[in-house]
Amino acid sequence: MLSSRLAARIARDGPIPFDEFMAVCLYDEEEGYFAAGPLRSVAAGDFLTSPEVSSWFGTMMGRFALELRRGSGHPDRFRVVEVAAGSGSLLRPLRRELPEGTEIDAIEVSAAARAALRDLLGDEHVHARMDTLPSRFDGLVIANELLDNLPVAVAVRAASGWEERWVGHDAGGFHLVAAPCRPEVARWCDRHAGAVPVDGIVEVQLAAGEWLRAALGRLGRGAVVVIDYGGTADELVGRRAHGTLRTYRGHHLGPDPLLEPGANDITVDVDFGALVSVAEDAGAVTELTTQAAFLEDLGLREEIERLRRRERELAASGDTMDRLRVRAEVTDAETLLHPRGLGDFRVLVARKG
Ligand SMILES: C[S@@+](CC[C@H](N)C(=O)[O-])C[C@H]1O[C@@H](n2cnc3c(N)ncnc32)[C@H](O)[C@@H]1O
Structure with missing residues (x-):
């Protein structure tokens, strides 16, 4: 079992950094929550994401891709890549917005998700890692609710400076132990964490930064779009007293991340300020906005108004089944814009070239 393997490793080598623990819990090939389990982002899974709530999310991303493709100089070479698809x-509604033959690839660590994606895109367009894509391409890279899962180190602001929390194990199970801060973790905190009170907890998102750097590194001309929950350091400061590390299971908050390794989605609020710095250091031009504003700019409000008019026409003609279908479509599309829910997710657009 994953927990016995982790406990044996800690008994042999001593406590491990939290990011290593999280990486094993989520990505262990045999028992990791994502790598080995069933499809997670579906109604029968543990959480529902924007594209699962309404196909208008993919349609709007398709329109964004189309605009980017038009301005790309070589539209015939434009490629769309969704990571964590x-x-x-x-991708299903996105593809309908793009000309036939546009190259569309998906990257997924989950074997169950890759099987579903092969039916949609064909074998050669579904990958387990970004390494199998061309080393350079023009286009759009999308990551919706990926970066909140990338492993984080846990740092605590002590009176004398930064400390880390690593994972130990004894008869009582897994627990956090204080450890000296690794230099790269302290550097990240000094640069990105902002005004953290003493005892405040910071999730150090080095892996998210590396992911964004690698994605931008492959792009010649185009954009990386990251959508997730989180905020800038100023917005996250109110959440530092307890930190934002949590788990999800069955559409609800789950148990402590140290319990039942491999059985839960471990996640954090994404530090978008740190991502903006990474993107700008890599030469990209960035825009940071909310999901509601991003989708409204692409015309989602107008689409919802059009659907409402259609609903009224169907009501007048007495077509109850179609009216209810359109009503449900309106409700789902509005959910994408909800100011205290999905509409408050952040969208980072990092453009190159
Ligand atoms: C919250 S779900 C989001 C799925 C999809 N983007 C959506 O919005 O419905 C997270 C997905 O990311 C995948 N994933 C997690 N870490 C990944 C990684 N490092 N590379 C590729 N996929 C990853 C998981 O397998 C899972 O399907």
């Missing part, structure tokens, strides 16, 4: 619920 889940069931394919974003």
